[in-house]
Amino acid sequence: MQNAELRKQAILNFLKPLAAATLAFFAPAAIAGENPCAEVEDGGARYAVCDFDARTSDIRLFLRSETGEPYGDFSRLASERAGKGETLVFATNAGMYAEDRAPVGLYVENGRMLNGADMRSGAGNFHLKPNGVFWVDGARAGVTETARFVKSRQRVEFATQSGPMLVIGGRVHPRIHEDGMSQKFRNGVCVQDGHVARFAISNQPVTFHEFARLFRERLHCRDALFLDGGSASGLYAPSLSRHDRFIPAMGPIVGVVEKAKR
Numbered sequence: 044m045q046n047a048e049l050r051k052q053a054i055l056n057f058l059k060p061l062a063a064a065t066l067a068f069f070a071p072a073a074i075a076g077e078n079p080c081a082e083v084e085d086g087g088a089r090y091a092v093c094d095f096d097a098r099t100s101d102i103r104l105f106l107r108s109e110t111g112e113p114y115g116d117f118s119r120l121a122s123e124r125a126g127k128g129e130t131l132v133f134a135t136n137a138g139m140y141a142e143d144r145a146p147v148g149l150y151v152e153n154g155r156m157l158n159g160a161d162m163r164s165g166a167g168n169f170h171l172k173p174n175g176v177f178w179v180d181g182a183r184a185g186v187t188e189t190a191r192f193v194k195s196r197q198r199v200e201f202a203t204q205s206g207p208m209l210v211i212g213g214r215v216h217p218r219i220h221e222d223g224m225s226q227k228f229r230n231g232v233c234v235q236d237g238h239v240a241r242f243a244i245s246n247q248p249v250t251f252h253e254f255a256r257l258f259r260e261r262l263h264c265r266d267a268l269f270l271d272g273g274s275a276s277g278l279y280a281p282s283l284s285r286h287d288r289f290i291p292a293m294g295p296i297v298g299v300v301e302k303a304k305r
Contacts, residue, residue: 044131062253076272078282079132080164081138083261085260088253088257089245091246092241093281093286094239095239095242095299097238097240098238102240103153103299104202104298105120105297106202106295108149113145113292113294114296115293117279129272130301132282132301133231134279134296134297135278135279135296136270136293136294136296137279137294137295137296137297138150138270139169139275140295144293145158145294146204147169148169148174148206148210149203151199151200151201151203151225160193161204169205170206171206171216173206173207173257175187175188175189175204175207175268177202177203177232177234177240177268177297179201179240180201185266188266189206189268203297203303205268205269206268208268209251210270211263212266213265215255216255218302226248226250227249228245228272228274229269230242230245230271233264233266233268235264244278255264257292275293
């Protein structure tokens with residue numbers, strides 16, 4: 044009996060670190076620790092992943108500064124927030140935009156719809172249907188296919204339309220194929236449990252399928268949305284010492300702010 048108990052205890056001691064490692068692997072960064080962002084590796088590529096719970100984090104969309112001009116970069120947004128006693132703790136581009144940096148598709152900021160939903164067919168990633176809407180309303184957030192979102196007549200505080208959807212109901216978008224060859228820097232978002240927004244950006248060029256697989260298999264998202272790629276894909280995350288400056292000029296920005304510490 045004594046030997047059996049010793050063997051049992053040895054097995055338990057062996058399994059404890061494995062269980063802890065498994066939990067750490069699957070836990071969102073915002074839940075696993077105080078740092079909202081983490082560097083992860085998937086399929087040989089590296090990504091930055093940042094998690095924010097809408098119940099405790101102030102997630103907003105930003106387009107134009109107080110002068111009426113698009114912010115265009117993270118520095119200008121961070122400076123203006125600081126002037127209002129707030130700290131920008133995270134930001135990334137929030138979808139595709141025209142040459143004048145106006146949003147393409149639905150855009151809602153502070154409850155005001157500044158641009159209507161684009162339901163048309165066309166060329167390019169945005170029109171690779173179904174595309175979708177990332178939205179935030181108080182403590183709730185979500186990623187919803189555009190047609191469903193429009194049909195619901197849902198009124199939200201913030202919303203931005205982009206495309207394509209990367210993951211739909213737990214499956215990779217049917218027109219995103221594993222043999223795709225185009226590799227670019229990419230960023231996107233999903234929402235878990237109706238509250239936790241998970242933003243991801245690739246630290247190196249990846250294919251659409253590799254990026255979609257990250258959300259489905261590594262981040263365990265049932266619905267995920269592509270925001271943009273190439274030179275338009277950038278990240279502001281002081282916790283990771285990231286402040287991308289190579290972007291020529293951005294349109295909509297999604298950011299998280301906190302009251303500045305005194």
